[in-house]
Structure formats: structure tokens, C-alpha cells
Amino acid sequence: MQYDPIKRSLGKVFNQTPLLRKLFYQLLDLLLLRAWHIRKELRKRSHSTPDVKSILDAGSGFGQYTYRMSRWFAEANIKAVDIKPEQIEDCNQFMQKSGLANRVKFELADLTQFQEPDRYDLILSVDVMEHIEEDVQVFRNFYASMRKGGMLLISTPSDQGGSDSHDHDHEEGVHGFIDEHVRDGYNIADIESKLKSVGFSKIEARYSYGNPGKISWKLSMKYPILMLGASKIFFIILPFYYLIVYPFALILNFFDLGMKHKSGTGLIVKAWK
Template sequence: MMEIVFGKMQDQMSERMRQRPRLAKLIKRVFGYTLVGNYARALTFKELLDQLPLTEFKRIMDLGCGYGEYAFMLADALPQATVTALDINQTSIQNIERLAREHGMDNLETHGNTIDTLQDRDGQYDFIYSVDVFEHIKEEEMPFAQAKEKLRPGGYLLIKIPSREQLTILPEDWFEDHHDWLEDEHIGQVYELEDLENRMKKEGFEVVYTAYADGWWSRLGWELGYLSHKAGPVWQLLCLPFAKSMVWLDRLVHRRKNGNTIQVIGRKRA
């Protein structure tokens, strides 16, 4: 039976955790995954994977893999598939390569450049996903067309990004530094769900699934996690169980009519 587990190697990926490995293992055992935003993101991604015939896939791409947590998750769960972790951050790619060697993950490969430089792979991928990456790219430069070229006919493209309009609960001036970061980094946070769906259709995909995620309760969990992280590691750990419970509660009560994230799955026409 396929088991998809997120965050198995957080203690080995986090530079701070690697400095105190014994303490990191204890924290992991007691609290589980410690970053609330990534935790919520992973729950949403796993829900999206339920919409796909994962066991049929032979070649998968993590487009903008970051630390590689999803690439490791899928390479571990799908030994029959080859997973390509692609990112322009060379440090991330080097760390992914190191961990893949240490754990004997022969089905995890890397590419430290943009998708258009991935040579001789047109029409080879069954599934390409990009989780919270396209919002960092100008709208006209988002690589929908390049991803389509790499997919086989009938292959799937999954895009998850923050929605243009964000639900907020606590006073916004408590998050002023985060808003400053967003203005510089989220140059592509320009879509609501219908916009992203239309963009996928415009690029020649058949849309097979759309959804909002991360409503009010999830937002509260993220806000508490963010503020406690700023307050220091002790406060972060003390607040973590409650913040994660808010994320779970959101999955139970959210009606998906709006939310802070949008996700669309498209299929390349045969």
C-alpha cells in the first residue's frame, strides 16, 4: 500500500536542526513537522494528489522544488517513478543531491536551472507540479508552455499559488515585515481561482480539478505560527500544537468558496 509521508527529513534539511541533531530528533518525535506554513501547504498538496493516478506515473517533475521536501516525499512513496527536483537555487540542489545519496534514493534526480534548459526531455513527463512557485514569477514569464512541452500527451500539470486577495484575522501591522517581503517576492500573485483556471485553458490544458484552500482557521494557524516563530523557538514549539490543530480544523469546516490558496490541475490534450 502506498504511503505518502511529508517532512520525514526535516531534521536533516534544516540548517538549525542539523547543528543539534539529538535535540532535533527529539523535537521531531514529540512535535512532528515544525513549520506551520509548510505543514498546511503539504496537507493541501496531499489532498491534490488524491485527484491523480499516481501509481501510473513513471516520470515526475517538482518544478521549483526549494528544499526538495515534496520531491523526497514522492520519490519515497513511488519507487517505480523517477522524480526530477528542479530549482535555480544551487545550494538547495546540492543539499538535495547529498541527502539523496545518503538515503540511497536512486530514483531522485536534480536539475539546477530553469525548465527550458532541461534538454532532451520533451514529452517524457507524466506529472509536473509546482507548489507556491509561480507567484515569484512575472505573469508573462510563468512557464506554463515550457511545462506543457515536457509533458507527454495526457500528462498532468498541477499549479498551487496564493490567491490575489488574502483573508486576514490579526492586525496587519503585526506582519509588516512579511508584507514588505511579499511586495518584493510575490510579483506573480495576480490570480483568483477562475483566473488561474482560464490561464490553464488558454495554455491548452483541459482543466480536471480546481479548488480554493486555506480559509479562516488555517490563516489563524499560520498567523500564530508566524508570530511565535518570531518570538523564538520556545514560543514556536509551545504554540505549534494549537496552530497545527487550526490547520486541521480548516480542512473539516472550510467550504472552499474562497481561501488564501488556489490550485488547478490541468491535463495536456492528447
Template sequence: MDYDPVKDRLGAFFWKTPTRTKAFFRTLDAVFLRSWYVRRALREIIGASDRQRPFRVLDAGTGFGQYAYWLVKTFPHVEVLAVDVKQDYLDRARAFLDTTPYASRVTFEQRDLTEPMAEEDAFDLCLSVDVMEHIEDDRAVFRNFHRVLASGGHVIVNTPSDQGGSGVTEEGDESWIGEHVRDGYNAGELREKLETAGLEHVRTEYGYGPWGTVGWRLLVKWPIAALNTTWAAAPLLAPYYALAGPAGLALNRADLARDNASGTGLTVVSRKP
């Protein structure tokens, strides 16, 4: 299934007003379990920083811009450079941020993450959420992260794993998302690529374990698959989420509280020495 057309059509509806956009971001934060893991990691790293100077974040592959918005809304000392290859996404995210009190702390730029970045950028954190599975030359991206990170800076990579990420569970299966260039990362492979780029490993977490996988089906897979089949299903989403939403959110909470031995989602935190 090609996921981008569904995302683009949903975005076209929710970008019409700032109120709709905020509601859209809250929905994404709730239904996508990866956001729960990423926000916890961000709180742990940024919350531990007690310095007075701004904390600079590279939002690498910002997409709709929901993480850039969440960062500056949550942490008053954070500044974000949000980059993406899609200029239309950046334009819409910029227009939305300009309606908020946080506009001056977010810069949007069109960039290819595989192209060299200037070392003087000196970020404290590079964030990559649901991006690396779309990029063939991932090693170039990790080298760029190392180049632009300040000493002691962190990288957070969240991506599907090879334990069934992208819906691939057996040899010969095709990714549920047609835009993925890889079905998912092996944890050891991802660590090796980050370490080869000069980044030391801090921790690895599996998300979407037994509970989270069921929650993902309820909250994401089945609704998106229905929309991909026919947009006549759109009016049914509100009553569907009214029934399935509480159970799905409870499953997300249970997954976050669990130390998963494996899962279809992977969050790796690394650090520049």
C-alpha cells in the same frame, strides 16, 4: 519581510544531519497547510495510476526538496526530476537524498523554469508549490509544463490567492513576503493562463479559509515574524509549539475538511489532453 534569509538560516541548522533534515521535513509538512492540500492532490492523482512503468514527476522549484523526498518515500513507482535555480539548495538536497534508500529515483538539476525544456522529458505530473508567485513570466513556465507533459499528465499549482494571500487584504498593502513578484493569483486568472498554455482545468480549491488562516498565524506567521525580528526568539519556539501546535494542527485539519468558498491559498489542478 524577506523570507529567504530566515529559511536559509533554519536550513543551515537542520541540514547538519539526516535526522535533523527528516525532522525538518516532517515539521514543514505539518505546519504549512499548503502541504496538506498538495499531498492530498498527489495521492489522488498518483494513487489512481495502476500502470507498471515509472510515474515521472517534475518537482518545479524543489527548494529544500521535501516534496521530492515525500514522493519517492510514499510511492515506490515514482521517479522525480527536482529542479531549482539555487544550486546550493540542490547540493544540500542531493546530499540528504544520498543518505536514504531512495537516492536513485531522484535527479537534481539547476534550471530556470522560464527557459524551454526538452519535450522528450515526458513527465506524468508537474508540481509547483509556492513557486509561481516568485516568477514574473509565469506564462512561459506553463507553456514549458505543457511541452514536457505526456498526454493525460497533470499539473498541480499551489500558490497564494488574491483573497489575502501574502498578507495583502487592501489596496496599498505590501506582501508579507518581500520576494514575491505578485501578491496572489485570482483563480480565474490562473485558470486562464493554464488554459492558454493548452492545459484543461480539472479543479480549483481554496485553502487557508477561516480556520486555516488562524492556524497559519499560529503555526507560521508569528514564529517566522519573531525570528525575522531577532534570533534570540529561537529557543522559545519549542515551548511555543508545545502550547500552540495542537490547536494549529486542529485548525489545519478543519480547513482541509471544509469546502472553502474562498481563502488565501489556491490549489489548481490541470491536465494535458
């Protein structure tokens, strides 16, 4: 597995000061196409329902989406949960230094057991469900934890190669770029059926990472991380690589964000209670 160790190493580099942490978040927002799609949906939500009071970031990771939501939903209290204690402690320290600790809290939690009935107006789950075998139980917990009219927003790989496990055709002893996923991805009918089974009545799902996004992801994320995994010397070369490559990736991201894709390696799913 090459993706997550490199991601953790980069996180440590940028975690030394709040300013570097915010710079790290900016870089993630620029480089990760899924962040473009999530920002688009969150902006829609903030404009259509500005009185969101309580938010759950379910699987908060580095906390970049929690931080963004704390700015877009300035009146909301936010709880962010994850299963990694070091990230919980780290993110709470950052929020304390950023003056947001009064309304943003990070807690250790297992989503298969986490349930807080009728509490949240918005639940965000970014690249989490592909890691959890008991996904229907998590969807059930989300539904129970939401207020009437609340929205669930999910970003997850599709079954069109979103986990990049198809690169090696599952050869014995050969791992894909991302190996921690319990499923290759969802198709739209599958995830809609599971969400309906726990009570969600209105569901919208669309593909992301269509042809432009797939090319952009390889240029801006996959190839650089493969290089860093091969040798640390690429930390020196990487800025020059991005000077050449990123303008092309930027254009591809704009196309991916604005197009309606018949298929793609990612899914953006919205469900309402």
C-alpha cells in the same frame, strides 16, 4: 523581508545529518498547511494512477516534496529543479545519503526556459508561480513537458491576500511579510484562463487557507517567524510556544483541509493534458 531568511537559517540547522533533515521535513509537513493540501492531492493521484513513472518537482526548494513523492511513487524517476545552486547541491547530497540518488536527481534550471517534451506524468509546483513574471511561458513549458494524460498540480497564493502584502496596504517604504512575489496572487478565473491558453483542457481549482487556515498560519508560522526575526532568543522560547499553540493550529488545519472555501488566501490547482 522576514520569511525566507529565517527559513534558510532553520534549514541550515537541520541540514547537518540525514536524520535531522528528515525531522525538518516532518516539521514542515506538520506546520505548513499547504503541505497538508498537497499531500491530500498527491495521495489521490497515487491511488488513482499508481503507474506514474516520471515526475518533475518544478521549484523544489528544500526538497521536502521530492522526498515525499519518492516514497509515495516508489517506481517513479523524479527530477527536481530549482534556481538556487546551494539547494541543488545540498539536496543531491541528502538523496545520495538516503539511498535515493539512483532515481531522484536535482538540477539547476530556469523554469521560463526548461522544457523536456512528452516526458512527465506528474508535475508539481509549490509556491513557485507567484515568483515568476513570465508565468504563461512556464505554463507552456509544463504543458509541452507532460505526457498525454499527465497532471499538473500547483499550490500558489490567491489574490485574497495570499502574499500577505495587504497587511500594510502597500505603504511607501513598508514591506509585507513576504516581499519576493511578483504578483499578490491569482484569482481562479485568471489562472484557469492562462492554463487554457497554453493547451490544458481540464482544470480544477479550489481555495485553500480559508478562515481556519488563515488563523492557523498566523499562529503556527507568521507570529513565530516574526519573533525569530526580532531576536534569536526566541529559538529557546519557541518549543514552549508550540506546546501551547500547535494543538489549536492542528484542529484548524483539519477544518481547512476538509471544508470547501468560497474564498481563501491560497489556491490548489490541477490541470490535465
